[in-house]
Amino acid sequence: MSTSQSNPKPSRPAPFSLRLTTEEREQLEAQAGSMPLASYIKSVVFTDAAPKYRKRTKPTVAEQRLLAEVLAKLGATRSANNLNQIAKAIHQGTLYVDDELEADLNGAIARLLGCA
Numbered sequence: 001m002s003t004s005q006s007n008p009k010p011s012r013p014a015p016f017s018l019r020l021t022t023e024e025r026e027q028l029e030a031q032a033g034s035m036p037l038a039s040y041i042k043s044v045v046f047t048d049a050a051p052k053y054r055k056r057t058k059p060t061v062a063e064q065r066l067l068a069e070v071l072a073k074l075g076a077t078r079s080a081n082n083l084n085q086i087a088k089a090i091h092q093g094t095l096y097v098d099d100e101l102e103a104d105l106n107g108a109i110a111r112l113l114g115c116a
Contacts, residue, residue, distance in 0.1 A: 073112055082108075 018041075020028065032040035059067070074080050086105075089095035097105075 070112070077112075079108060079112060 028037060028041070035043075086095065
């Protein structure tokens with residue numbers, strides 16, 4: 001006769017759920033900064049010296065405009081596709097950078113930034 005013994009896994013405690021208002025969650029997310037929300041809550045609850053993380057900052061209007069301008073210029077050229085090919089070659093370890101390629105890359109950057 002064979003008896004089948006089940007070897008139950010140790011059970012984990014059930015997850016804890018916390019309901020927050022929209023305002024409470026926004027406040028917690030702002031306080032957590034770049035830290036995951038659950039980690040931040042644990043750090044505050046379980047230690048008096050909770051780590052301080054930098055707050056998330058939104059880009060300024062000037063930064064957003066500059067980024068939009070750079071992206072528009074990049075989109076108006078084939079540079080994005082060419083950069084993708086260069087990045088692929090770098091990741092594969094097959095990009096050979098000689099003086100000519102370096103000059104071409106520097107020229108492309110200058111043109112993109114409007115320096116040339």
